[in-house]
Amino acid sequence: MRTVALRLAGAIPALIGVILATFVLTRVLPGDTASYFAGPTASAESIAQIRAELGLDRPLPEQFLRYVTALSHGDLGMSLTTGQPVLDDLAARLPASAELTLSALLLAMAVAIPLGILAAVKQGSLADHACRILVTGGVSLPVFFTGLLLVYVFYFLLGWSPAPLGRLDAFASAPPTVTGFFLVDSLLIGDTETFRAALAQMVLPVCTLSLFALAPIARISRASMLAVLGSDFVRTARASGLSPRAVILTYGFRNAMLPVLTTLGMVFSFLLGANVLVEKVFAWPGVGSYAVEALIASDFAPVQGFVLAMAILYVLLNLAIDLLYGLVDPRARMAA
């Protein structure tokens, strides 16, 4: 428990840095919020008036102070594009993004880890080659391309998947919000029809994202499994007559998972970035597309809110990974 508190305390300087950096970055970016919202025909006075209303005419340090003061009250500011508080916008859209990203991560792990292990155990076999092809493909195809390709093949040509227009098709209604994850919420009320509809919508974007995440996970799994299989303690296990199953699972797999766990945190952050594009392609109502639209409109508050939310998410995920690491590796427990 103290470890958790310590780790969270350790993340505070990083978060302060994130707040400062995003504030400065959004201010130095080209584009003027006031003139954007005043419209192309607005007069100089009306632009000045909007600027004063938004407080954009004050010196930067004062703007920052106001932003931080509001932030300390949990106020992320208002979005000028949606007219809603940023906090509400993010709260409404974050579950959509999280459901997509986590599902993609889980799918990628479910495919990549066994594949990497198999490729390492049977070096030079068919599985090894398949692993190599998948890894090369996964890293070389950009996400928006695989996304469009999947839509073209499975929606346009084959008609197997529903229109890529968000989380549910137009006729279905969202399940009552408990977790915000449609798959979980629909199951909670036993609504299998909504579950199936939500699942159908998710298949293509999740596949797109996970194809992207597969490559690093499979590579690390293969490499670390190879290293572990060549280690002294695996030789001891073999020399003790343990079955190949025990050698590979109990002795090999658990040790090989340690570097994979570390990589997962990094892969997750890649996914958060790739998410933005996938949400665009599949019209997914997530935080990524929200932030991109706000950025284009020079709408600072949502961008700052988005980056901060992602930073917090990343800190929490890494904490979870480190705690998991401690569960698997007794040496990490000692150091903590």
Next chain:
Amino acid sequence: MSATTTDNPPLLEIRDLTIEFATRAGPVQAVRQVSLGIRKGETVGIVGESGSGKSVTSYAVMRILDRAGRIAAGSIGFSGIDLPGLPEREMRDLRGREISMIFQNPRAALNPIRAVGRQIEDVLIRHAQATRATTRARAIEMLEQVRIARPEERYHAYPFELSGGMCQRIVIALALACGPQLLIADEPTTGLDVTTQKTVMELVTELTRARGMSTLLITHDLGLAAAYCDRVVVMERGRVVEDAPAQQIFRAPQHPYTRRLLRATPRPGARLPDLLPEGEAPPVEAPEATPGPVLLDVINLVKEFPRAGSGGLGSWLRRGPALPPARAVDGISFQIRRGESVGLVGESGCGKSTTSMMVMRLLERTSGSIQFDGQEIGAIAPRDVTRSALRRRIQMVFQDPTDSLNPRYTAGRAIADPILRLGELRGAGLEDRCRELARLVGLPEALLGRFPHQLSGGQKARVGIARAIALNPELVVLDEPTAALDVSVQAVVLNLLQDLKLRLGMSYLFVSHDLHVVKLLCDRVIVMRQGRIVEQGPTGQVLNQPAADYTRALLAAAPAAP
């Protein structure tokens, strides 16, 4: 005990065994037509230097050769079973139950993230030696048998929480858990301290004797083989060159290679030139060294390390009383005179390496004084030492000749390195100096253009020595310079060091765990234990009439070839 009766059939019989490894340059025979047998209850040693094929032979018996290796010819019979022809499934039943193995580097040989008790259970359950209900009690019983104190508690320990010697006992427990008939011990004590080595070997001997087991001991250490084996097989480059009862091998070695190996092994009564092959002794007999004025004066030197977990954010939040720092070196004083070589001996963790690092100014001292040629050098920050005039005068030869060379520098570049950084010579003058240094250390000039991976262990050691003496230092700190070398190479390197010292008038601080080696090279010896000096004095006096009990224990534990 020795089972030499002819009606006792061999338990393990290897005949004409040839093992091939597939390499990019085609198949290479690592073991050629090796034949040997082990009778029931017998302890047989395979002795040889690196590359002799001794470990590969034992891996072939266990059939755990890596993918590139295969048994090309010959047979391995184990109580009537033909091992190479056995299906893998049946071989797995034999491993651990009939034949088991203990390894070098015991900590790496255990699964780092599984409690040691569970690892013993894995083997017990695999070979149906225990049921789920009884396995835990059996595992604890095994821990008791290998003399692990508080076995119930240690059952839950992980390898990183145990000392090297304890880890090796766990590996022994693993190997003996299912009561095998044959134990293969592959360099079981390499890397362990001499006193630990002694207890581990005595434990193995006692347990295997009590069970009437046979043992195959694979070692590079003739002393170890002499102390524990009934019969010794000497291997050289994949072949068996001699196979005879242990006493006979040591009293009347037949094969020239065995004789050379025996000669090269440091032993009581031998002098440095005695280690070299006959006819290769250095032409000049070493005159008795007359030590000059004091060169290095270490007074009350202390090094403290903060304990793990103290300092930083953690301790600040914990707010408990701070743990006292650990004293790695606890107020030691000694002197080195010009032209003198001083040995610093002790077991791992005694502070000998820390001391040498402080003298080298690679490590900051906590308190005390280090005076070099009358000048206080302890106060110079390690960062500034590299630029001070002092760096030229104190140089170091490192323990691992491979790891201490930049893999991307040629031998010539490595030797020139200190001159390029601290000396003035450039161009043709530098090249001449490098050639001169290579000649001094006996490195053929043709090898100066080679990279470390193209050199042998002994050649790399010579490069390391040439680099250290490139700037004509007055003091050379040698940190276990021969620990990673084969005995025959060690003999040559030790002679070279002695020769250089006499010719160039350098002083040595020779850090070692090997008393026999120290005895050969050093004028005076300092024995350290737990950061303190237990005893110091002239080599002959300390090693022949030790005053401290600890020195006596060290001497008694070190196995010596007769």
